[in-house]
Amino acid sequence: MTTTDTTPEQPAESLRELALEAAALKLLSERVAAAQKSVRERTQAALDAAAKRDGVERVVAELPGGTPVATVSLRKGETGPVVVDEDALARWMRQTFPDEQWTTTRIVREVKPWKLAELLAEMDAAGAARIADKATGEVHAVPGVLIKPTRARTHSLTWRKGGKDATAHAWAAGTLARQMAALTAAEGDAA
Known part of the structure; x- marks a missing residue:
């Protein structure tokens, strides 16, 4: 008994x-990445100013x-204590607290990680590279x-409800031609 498949055969992709398609998408992704980096830097500078x-x-x-599609918000950077000279810190710890076993000696003296985290947290809370001896x-x-x-100080983009679709429709309609020109320009014309 033979069965016949009545499903129409799909044409194979060329x-x-x-x-x-792969080449075009590769070009587009490279251009999008470059444009995104550029606009991110320019947006950050403008937001900072x-x-x-x-x-x-x-x-x-x-x-x-005039349709709002997203909000771009400034995110403040953070500051805190950063060890810039581990040897100087370890020597100071050993001299200042000789009875404590907060350092180890190898070829180089270093502060034990748990104590370093504790000290950095104290300095972070104080906002200065200072600590108070509890004793x-x-x-x-x-x-x-x-x-x-x-x-670093940075920014984020939050889409509004329907903002992605509205932006896609505007792009498809050519309304964003000026903003998207670099993505479709010839190689010598690309910004």
């Missing part, structure tokens, strides 16, 4: 068409017709540690 000048920390992204109350300046940025 290898050449797939190769062309607006925050300093006017206290502005967010801006609404609107389509040319004596004496405040020590800690060498080898600086208070400096630990996370």
Whole structure:
């Protein structure tokens, strides 16, 4: 008994068409990555300037017709204690607290990780590279540690409800041609 398959056969995709699609998408992804990096840097600089000048920390992204699609918000960076000279810190710890076993000696003296975390937390809370000796109350300046940025100031984009679809429709309709020109420009014309 033979069975016949009545399902219509799907035409196989052309290898050449797939190769062309892969090449086009590769080009587009490279251009999107470069454009995204550029706009992220320019947006950060503009947000930093607006925050300093006017206290502005967010801006609404609107389509040319005025439809709000997203909000771009400034995220403040963080500062905290960072060990910049481990040897100086370990020598100081050993000299200042000789009876404590907070350092180990190998070729290089280093502070034990658990104690370093404790000290950095204390310095972070104080906002300075200083600690207070709990036994004596004496405040020590800690060498080898600086208070400096630990996370850069940045920004984020939050889509509004329907914002992605509205942006996609605007792009498809050509309304965002100026903003997307670099993605479709010829190689010599790309920004």
